[in-house]
Amino acid sequence: MNNILSWADLSKFKIDDIDRVNGINNSYSNLRLFGHCEKEVELIFYRDRHSWCPYCQKIWLWLEFKRIPYKVKKINMYCYGQKEKWYLNKVSSGKLPAIELNGKIITESDNIITFLENEYGTLGSSLLSKDIGEVRNLEREIFRSWCNWLCRKSFSYLDLSFRKKKFRESICKLEKILSLSKTGFIDSPIHDSEKLEPGTGDIIFIPYMERMNASLSYYKGFDLRNSYPFIDRWLTLFENFSAYRGTQGDFHTHSHDLPPQMGGCFKDVNDQQISFSNLIDVGEGLGNLEFNQDIDLGYYAKFALKRVLKHKDNIINANPYEKDLFEESLRAALTHMITSEINEVPKKAATSINYLKNRISVPRDMPVISARILRQSLNKIESTNLNTKIDKIPEKHRYDQDPARFILKKRL
Numbered sequence: 001m002n003n004i005l006s007w008a009d010l011s012k013f014k015i016d017d018i019d020r021v022n023g024i025n026n027s028y029s030n031l032r033l034f035g036h037c038e039k040e041v042e043l044i045f046y047r048d049r050h051s052w053c054p055y056c057q058k059i060w061l062w063l064e065f066k067r068i069p070y071k072v073k074k075i076n077m078y079c080y081g082q083k084e085k086w087y088l089n090k091v092s093s094g095k096l097p098a099i100e101l102n103g104k105i106i107t108e109s110d111n112i113i114t115f116l117e118n119e120y121g122t123l124g125s126s127l128l129s130k131d132i133g134e135v136r137n138l139e140r141e142i143f144r145s146w147c148n149w150l151c152r153k154s155f156s157y158l159d160l161s162f163r164k165k166k167f168r169e170s171i172c173k174l175e176k177i178l179s180l181s182k183t184g185f186i187d188s189p190i191h192d193s194e195k196l197e198p199g200t201g202d203i204i205f206i207p208y209m210e211r212m213n214a215s216l217s218y219y220k221g222f223d224l225r226n227s228y229p230f231i232d233r234w235l236t237l238f239e240n241f242s243a244y245r246g247t248q249g250d251f252h253t254h255s256h257d258l259p260p261q262m263g264g265c266f267k268d269v270n271d272q273q274i275s276f277s278n279l280i281d282v283g284e285g286l287g288n289l290e291f292n293q294d295i296d297l298g299y300y301a302k303f304a305l306k307r308v309l310k311h312k313d314n315i316i317n318a319n320p321y322e323k324d325l326f327e328e329s330l331r332a333a334l335t336h337m338i339t340s341e342i343n344e345v346p347k348k349a350a351t352s353i354n355y356l357k358n359r360i361s362v363p364r365d366m367p368v369i370s371a372r373i374l375r376q377s378l379n380k381i382e383s384t385n386l387n388t389k390i391d392k393i394p395e396k397h398r399y400d401q402d403p404a405r406f407i408l409k410k411r412l
Contacts (some may be wrong), residue, residue, distance in 0.1 A: 004328065004343050005335045011309055013338050015302045025064050025246025027051050027363040030074075034067040041069045043098040046087065049074040049403055050364045052257045054207035055109040055242075056097040057247050062113055062201045064243040065121050067126035079260040080398040110136075115198065124187040124199020135186060135201045137206070138173055145170040146212050150219060152207075153266045160268060171228060174205070178230035184237050198238060206238055214254035217289065218280050219265050221273030227290050236292045250362040250371055251280045251290050259395040283357055283375025290366045301337050304370035308334060311406065316406045319352050321391075326352035329381060345381055353382040355391045359401060 020029040031038065044062060047056035063070050075087050075096055083094045091098050093106045099115070106115045113127045125132045145167040154160035168220060187201025198206070213235070216222035225232040238244045259265045267273060279286055308315065312330070319326050329349035336342055358377040362371045394400055
């Protein structure tokens with residue numbers, strides 16, 4: 001036990017903080033300038049606090065790739081907390097996302113993009129163009145077939161096979177479009193520098209494709225990236241951009257935030273589904289199926305440490321299990337993450353470790369790889385104990401992720 005680092009020792013493993021305002025895209029920023037002066041910022045972007053909403057992600061990405069200066073105001077989703085009264089006074093429906101420019105408020109993601117195109121120009125093709133209209137229709141077709149497979153319980157093998165077949169038929173249409181693309185994107189804008197970036201046609205697709213990749217792995221054992229190589233190439237291209245990585249969720253977060261948003265998700269139990277879901281639940285992750293980039297593990301481990309140190313008091317106070325034992329066990333996990341040294345912790349602490357592992361939210365708390373490394377270390381410490389009481393993640397709501405316990409003292 002003496003080898004567990006103290007908080008003071010852990011704080012010595014420092015990395016420079018990111019520039020939230022002018023640096024790479026991140027979920028923590030309340031202001032993005034892209035080199036402009038703050039007094040020039042007119043646009044306000046209202047998005048969900050936990051970065052779970054796919055429609056918020058769509059607008060977020062559009063603004064980042066277009067490099068439009070904007071302020072961020074973060075609002076709760078009903079599935080994890082009370083909607084802020086000041087926001088309901090502004091947007092009576094409580095809908096997210098929304099933008100505000102010169103006192104005018106726009107809701108609905110397609111309406112927002114159309115409005116932004118009129119104000120700032122297009123990102124690739126216009127949302128109102130015929131080509132993007134066809135892409136939009138295909139995105140909705142794939143979305144419906146995904147929902148029918150994921151969110152409706154099948155009562156026969158024939159019904160299950162039919163739903164899976166309809167999804168495959170829909171997703172094959174996107175695979176064909178991408179196979180014919182010279183850039184690998186659906187709608188890449190043309191720059192003088194010949195730098196390839198995604199356009200509006202791509203940004204329409206990516207939020208739900210990200211969620212399909214996660215949920216079909218977890219609930220169906222379906223390997224999207226290996227089944228469709230051009231979709232895999234497209235996802236990998238997106239992951240090259242820090243603008244996208246700042247918004248990207250991981251498989252654990254999506255697998256467990258989707259049920260209350262979608263009205264439930266149903267498992268097709270098979271060997272691969274069992275394997276995939278276990279790897280996701282314990283925090284091991286699915287490697288390149290989840291994130292296909294070479295990265296500096298040391299940096300991302302220290303980034304995870306930095307985020308935990310920032311919020312450690314609230315993390316400890318919010319945990320409902322054995323707080324005294326949890327504090328020591330958390331330091332043991334962080335010690336392993338930084339030094340690879342394993343220290344045993346009291347058996348009663350395992351449930352509190354499991355609780356934290358289940359509530360790391362990406363990208364709200366940290367990037368995909370940072371969360372994976374932290375979960376793996378938490379799992380390493382937890383696994384030294386047998387007969388651990390399982391902490392179950394709610395499926396009908398996520399009030400366990402209510403941010404009130406954090407934002408009273410510190411903003412996430």
